[in-house]
Amino acid sequence: MNGRRPIRVLHCITSLNRGGIETWLLRMLEAMPTERVAMDFVCKGAHVGALADQARALGARVHHVPLRPSHIGYLGGLRQLIVEGRYDLVHDHLEAYSALPVLVARRMGVPVIASYHNTSFAAQTWTGLPVLRQLRAAYAKVSIACALRGSDLVTGCSRAVLASVDPDTRYAAKSRVLRYGIPLPEHGTVAARKAFRADLGIAEGNLVVLHVGRFAEQKNHAGLLRVFAVVLEHVPSAVLVLVGDGPLRAAIERQVSQMGLGAAVRFVGVRDDVPSIMA
Incomplete structure (x- = not known):
């Protein structure tokens, strides 16, 4: 020094x-x-x-x-x-x-x-x-x-x-x-994947669509729900998992209910184990 x-x-x-x-x-x-x-x-x-x-x-x-x-x-x-x-x-x-x-x-x-x-x-x-x-x-x-x-x-x-x-x-x-970059996290394990699915009641073979982001207008959760509704028409067992929180969460929860998607959408809140969820 x-x-x-x-x-x-x-x-x-x-x-x-x-x-x-x-x-x-x-x-x-x-x-x-x-x-x-x-x-x-x-x-x-x-x-x-x-x-x-x-x-x-x-x-x-x-x-x-x-x-x-x-x-x-x-x-x-x-x-x-x-x-x-x-x-x-x-x-x-x-x-x-x-x-x-x-x-x-x-x-x-x-x-x-x-x-x-x-x-x-x-x-x-x-x-x-x-x-x-x-x-x-x-x-x-x-x-x-x-x-x-x-x-x-x-x-x-x-x-x-x-x-x-x-x-x-x-x-x-x-x-x-100025391009932002962060170190890549370690990959989650198969055991963590199975535990996460079990916690949410998702069968091992079901298609899971994962979205990680703050509930804010720019993240376009409303558009995501419309796309997922089309996915469900072709894959009825699919599940949408929404990770995060934010000012629009209550509005998105209402939209899920109004679209009749409640059984296929999981709100899991803020998580510190996203790499494991993505495994």
């Missing part, structure tokens, strides 16, 4: 719930040499999320600064965190709310990266209600434009994502595609 302190990075996220981006961030945290980079998180959601303890076990600090309608508490709390944590870089993952970390970081002279992970940013809370949905969409447009203008670097997980936030390629010079 040369005696220099590690670069301190603060990731601004909604929460550390189970999801693709959150898993990727944890794998980065796990692989990052701590003598060179220190990663912490600040969550704006109602809670810090189910993976927060894993992040702490890997050496990260997990802060909770809830974002409320006035925004004042979040802006002040984020500024205080950056000062107290002596962060060298802010990495902004807030998408529709991405202007907030960018504004704070720029005012403090701290470099900031704005990252986007989706081509649309559907509301997941009460902001998705009628009228509010349109207001939030307008807010997101202004927020993203502000973040693009003020950030030092813009990343997207694909060219399509970058095109959705910057259709005129005004900020192409400072935009990069």
Whole structure:
């Protein structure tokens, strides 16, 4: 070591719930040499999320600064965190709310990266209600434009994502595609497969269609159910297993009931043994 302190990075996220981006961030945290980079998180959601303890076990600090309608508490709390944590870089993952970390970081002279992970940013809370949905969409447009203008670097997980936030390629010079990758998990065993099927009452020879994902609009569970209904017409013994949780779970459960698919669909919630389920 040369005696220099590690670069301190603060990731601004909604929460550390189970999801693709959150898993990727944890794998980065796990692989990052701590003598060179220190990663912490600040969550704006109602809670810090189910993976927060894993992040702490890997050496990260997990802060909770809830974002409320006035925004004042979040802006002040984020500024205080950056000062107290002596962060060298802010990495902004807030998408529709991405202007907030960018504004704070720029005012403090701290470099900031704005990252986007989706081509649309559907509301997941009460902001998705009628009228509010349109207001939030307008807010997101202004927020993203502000973040693009003020950030030092813009990343997207694909060219399509970058095109959705910057259709005129005004900020192409400072935009990069950042492809996310995580280590492949170990394969599940035959014994684990049999135990999982037995727990759900699924016969060994039955076709199982597995979907792993958060119950959110972009995951298109509604479309999946329509496709599965066609599968059932050809394979009556097929079973659809839905792994995950989210704001639309209750709505999907109602759709399953309305379509008469209850006997063929299993909701198993959040699981930590997905590789075994996929065996």
